Amino acid sequence: MIRWITQRWTLWVGILVLIYMFVPIYYVVRLSFDQSGGRLDYDLNGTFTTEYWRAALQPGEMRDAVVNSLLIGLAATVVATILGTLLSFALARYRFRGRAPLNLLIFLPMATPEVVMGSSLLALFISAGIPLGFVTVLIAHILFCVSFVVVTVKARLAGMDPRLEEAAMDLYASERQTFLRVTLPLVAPGILAAALLSFSLSFDDFIITNFNTSSTFATFPMFVWGSSLRGIPREVNVVGTVMFLVAFLIVAVGEFLSWRRRAAQRAALRAG
Incomplete structure (x- = not known):
């Protein structure tokens, strides 16, 4: 038994890491359906309800903040x-003067x-x-x-x-074809x-947005921060659940299409 476990220790470590990552997500999803006793009540009461999902669709400050985050995220991503x-x-295919310093400058926004x-951008906009x-x-x-786009595409x-x-x-x-x-x-x-990745970073950003707005x-992270003093509404968990489900669906569809492509390639090789 011990030998069987030691031979698969990487699998167990991976499972533990996944559990560690998904426990907070579980609570976010659960709180979006759990009846709350008040604005400062974050306990799981065991009473199922969909009122927070209905309330999240109603016009209000939170919905405006979510729309602002979506607009900023989509525009910035494109x-x-x-x-x-x-x-x-340009950096991967061509040689030109200043290419090495430009590669260094690309990493500065990620490392800063x-x-x-x-604060630097705030000073620039004000001046x-x-x-x-x-x-x-x-x-x-x-x-x-x-x-982040340059680093990801350049690696590809x-x-x-x-x-x-x-x-x-x-x-x-x-060349065009x-x-x-x-x-x-x-x-x-x-x-x-x-x-x-760009959309996730943009939708999630708070510090840079707080300086330059x-x-x-207000964006959604700013709404959450502003609500933390008086109690974060349960509708915030609804938005988090929706974002997680959308991201999961995109990854699942991508994996399914990749699996179908590999299966088609294997079938073609066997037929040939």
């Missing part, structure tokens, strides 16, 4: 993914503490006379999301076999992963 992908191709970045609000928050989110490009593109061009494919039919499909998983524009 812009950062486009800019970061183009920059990744958020307090420093948030430039830009009013704080939606625009300044969006610019700030794009700035720190671009670095570094692991791609260049002989695939060479083979396509040997078969008389033009090679890019659209060979390069882009191979890099697409990295671009999608970078986009999902106005008193009339």
Whole structure:
């Protein structure tokens, strides 16, 4: 028995890590369906209810904050993914003057503490006379999301076999056809992963947003922080549950499509 356990210790460690990660998620999901005794009551009372799910859909401060976070996250993700992908191709495929310093500068927003970045951006916006609000928050989110996109897509490009593109061009494919039919499909998983990471970072950010927003524009993390003094409403757990389910669904669909593609490849090899 001991030998069987020691031979599979990595499996048990992985299971323990997953349990450690999913226990808080379990409580978030459970609290979204559990009847509360008051705003400061976070105990599990065992009474099932869906009133918090209905209340989360009603107009109010929390729904406005969620909508603001979604708008900022989607806009920042689209812009950062486009800019970061183009920059990744430039850094991975071309040699130009200043390439090494640019690689270093890309990592600075990731390594810089958020307090420093948030206060620096605040000073920049004030000196430039830009009013704080939606625009300044969006610019700030794009700035720190671009670095994560570049790192993710560049890693995908570094692991791609260049002989695939060479083979396509040997078969008389033009550069445009090679890019659209060979390069882009191979890099697409990295671009999608970078986009999902950017959205998660943007939706979750509090420190940089708090520095660069106005008193009339609040995102979901700012709403949670502001509600913590008087009691976080149970509807917050509903938003957390929905975000977790959406992320889980995206990953599950991606794994299913990958499994189908591998199964089709194995079937083709057996048929050949």
